[in-house]
Amino acid sequence: MGKDGARRWWAITRDAVRLWLACDAFTYAGALAFYTLFSLAPVVIIAVSVIGLVLGEQAAQGQIVAQLQDLMGREAAVAVEQAVARSRIQESGILPTLLGVSALLIGATTVFGQMQLSLNAIWGVAARPSRSSVFLFVKNRLLSLTVVLAIGFVLLVSLLAVALLFCAIFKVLPDVVLRWRDVVVGALVTASLFSIGRYAIAVYLTHTATASTYGAAGSVVLILLWVYYSSLILLFGAAFTKTQMLARGGAVVPSDTAVLVRRQLLVDAPAGMRAAAARGV
Template sequence: MCPPVKRNTVYWLNIFKHAGQIWLESSAFAQAGSLAFFTLFSIAPVMIVIVSVIGVFYGQEAAEGQIVMQLQDTIGKEAAETVQAAVSRSSLKGGGLVATVAGVLAMLVGATTVFGQMQNALNAIWTVVPKPSRNSIMLFLRKRLTSLTIVLAVGFVMLVSLSLSVGLRILLHNVQGWLPWYDVAFSGLELALSILVAALLFGTIFKVLPDVVLSWRDVALGSLLTAVLFTIGRSLIAMYLSYTATASTYGAAGSLVLLLLWVNYSSLILLYGAAFTKAHLLARGLSVQPRNVAVRVRREIVEE
């Protein structure tokens, strides 16, 4: 009989292995490339919505400054400047009522496009598809509404992250005089806060977007793993992009290519986290339960 430690090790190794199989079978690389492409058209509207949410509490300029700072730490200065320029050009200018309403609707459609594609990618992980329906307009509107919910959730999570970060800075500044290793303590707490906030964001995506019935318990471990992998991967991706001289290779389009590569690699991490969530669910003896608007699909290889 295997010792408990060895048995648990084999259990978790099997989950990671099964997650890798699910990840590959769902065409993760093609899905990640598709997400990177759609991000080009959605990044500016998404940032505008997020800045608007945070700006209600901190002001528009302060919110935009914080977002740009976060982007620089994540994707690099050049790519962040590209996003900032796109946001500036996409911002709604003064105009008539019809032009303003049309601009808002176009911005919301653009902001939800990438999350609609992300929903398709997650459905591929869970092997579910929306039910064939004649009412395709209602299906489209439902998907857009779900995607808009995620966009607003991203803004809310970033607002919470910013508020907690400010509170953490104030707290540690007040105890700086008698707290040893102040810099180490601040860096450690900020890292832990970053992982927890990312886990909350990934958990929301894993629970809301796919057409599968999941509880917070079902997505908790997978979202935490994704947050840790994302935090580690963010540094590794930044190192890789800095050493491969990608920006200089593509000249004027270098910053755009950097953004595409970063989104592509990050999407692979996101999809593996979703695959791990599914593998962990199945390892616990549970089954995949589609929502009432979706059905399961099964892939078969037929030899004739």
């Protein structure tokens, strides 16, 4: 790579950091951590059920919990395992089972609705109000479910599979028209950062007094912190994907169900607009 290439990638990285900060990534990461806390057990249950068809349910759960222990630490992994045990469908009969499965699916995919909002903020788009909102809701939930299933396999496989998962997330979840080649580089960068960062985060959480500081809630705090830091990496990867696509001459094209959003600082807005904002109009 020559000097021109190095300068180009430096400029892309610099712009990605600026976009990441400008889009309030820390707030969105906090929201993702909150929603993940309630979605994690359903996600693991569905992943175990699917992978269990191949490996056997006990083996699948053991593998996934072991991976979670490596990533989050023992206390957090035990908390997830206990939540999974409590969340399993125990009722018999068709109606209770259907209700239980529906609750699991909604719980597992809720976090991906928030993830879609976060990625839309990075891309500068917003969902368009539509009469077919129920159809779009179902469609987005089905797309989210495919990501849920993919996550189960990612917990068992290599860096390449992690990169493929990020490719799918960056391609499918935002309300933006993207080609696969638009997201490949960003997905590889994100997968690399995630693979390095997740173990660094695990080491940090394991060797600090976070769990003991919060007493009985320590394991919950560990999960929140791990997801929070991981979400920051995900959102930076989305910002990098956008900036490198724009650097190649691409343009942000919202999907049919979305519109572009123009961000404007209030201090730069006309006086009348600032007055209206102050009145809450």
